Amino acid sequence: MSNIKKIENLTEIKKILWNGSINLKITHKSSNENIEFLIQVYRNSYLPFIYEQIITYFKNFLSTNDVKDFNKIWLEYENVPLKWNYPSGVLYDYLYLPGNFNNQQHIWNLDLKFETADQKYPSDYIIPTRRFESDIWENNLNEILVNQLKQSCFVINGTSKPIMQLSEQNSKNLWKSIKFRNLNEFSYVNKKILKQVKNIPIKLIVPSDAGNVIQVPGSPLLTLKEFLKMNCSNLYDISIPVIQGIDVTSLLDLQLIEIWELFKHLDNVLYITNIIKS
Template sequence: MSGPRDLPSRLRQNTWNGSIPLEIRLNPGDCRTYNESDPYLIQFPRLSYLGLLLPRIHAFFSSSLIFPDVLPTEAWVSYEDVPLKWHYPLGLLYDLYSGTDPAYAPDEEEEGRVVAVEPWKLMVNFSEYPVEHLVKLDADGKVLHDLFINNVKEADYLRNGTGRPVMSLSEKDSLQLWDSVKLHNFTLFNPINQKLLNPQGVALRHLPVKLYLPHAAPEESESGKAADTDKENHPGSLRVVQQLITTTLSSRQPQTIGTALNQILPSLFPSRRIVVLAQAVLHGAVLPLSASVEDLVRAASYLDGWLHIAVVMLA
């Protein structure tokens, strides 16, 4: 039986190995045989990005397209008519939109048990690109790369109060970081990630956390408590909330998920210890309010360095 010291490495490994089965169908309006094309099936990493799948999806459906010469960059993926944002990792999109009940920490009898998961049924579209909701990708992958790197830089600045660690990466390290994302290769990713998490001579200042709330969630009454970064109210729209989160409280106790949520969203998390109105979901699992935010940042962040947490209202 593994001891407490093994928990961070186990969490990191489980996070890295997490994947979601996808069943991607071609929009009947783009299909020359209407709805007779076979679905594209794949088990895809939770930490990765749908944009990296576009060349393979395009190649799979090219023989079924009404306009076979349409470029892969014209494609966009949706779930129940909601365009899925390219810069959101697959796991976050799944936690936000799939409607699947999140998991809870297993007890000793359940640990290691394999649970069957139904494929997430998505649709790929090659027409009527929703430019008002999605940035358009390019053939060379530069747009997706830039979206990712911008998030990495923002997380780095929050952690350290300076963007020096990520800006000081060598060209080789920078290329290796992006290659590790494209290939989903932990051997390539971990050395660069450790340089960013543990820069020499820089103390950890703040923890990069973003909270994603459905628009149906109540607004906070305190002005300036949180930043709303998705103001449009359209199908699938969200409120993206973030605030400076310190590693410890004024009492020098570690910052927990419960204390952070109570500070940022007190109307949804009135208690620091007990779930009342909503729960925080990361990588498909409900976070215990007692979990250390710093430990989660170090062991369970997404590839861009952020804890992207979905806030799910209780029924």
């Protein structure tokens, strides 16, 4: 985990954050053998973008006798299903980092699960998917992400009109920029959504087995320290605030608007994970 002492070159830091990634080792445990697959995922992207690659690889080793439906797929870490609607880096920060804060490995080990006759998709814990004719996971992710952008747009502007009034072409370009990792295109379209910052959309993740998420808007002029003391005072002295995998203790005196402009995710939400000090 790294620590930023002060923010100097915003453009350069944004590029570094945009390209930040996590190495995954995905294992499927069958009755005969453990099958492994290595892949990278971007921190500020989403797991469904790699599901097609995962399915294609594991189809080489599994048959329909082993798997009821290859599209009923999910990943788990220490028996906790991963919420695919959350950014990959956020999942890593609140599930993996608390137990590995001072001893981070270079690979995050995850278990791959498919729905079978004996094992159902955990729809009571993670969002179930709708059926589409093609690109099932990407279309589901698109729906969820657009909905999350509408929610954050409302918090930021006091209205959802900026995103509702995007042209069809701009809406398509926004999705393409997210899917194909085009920072310049994403920034160009996203600016059309951010008209007037009245509040900062924040998801505050506090310690629990699966991460307890508190959604709370923050005033742009509050400092990060003031916000944390207001919303998790019992944790302030015993936890470390982590944003995009970075210990931001040294940025506590910055205003939320500055923190958000730098660290917001693709859904324009600022995710803050509290990790208990060892």
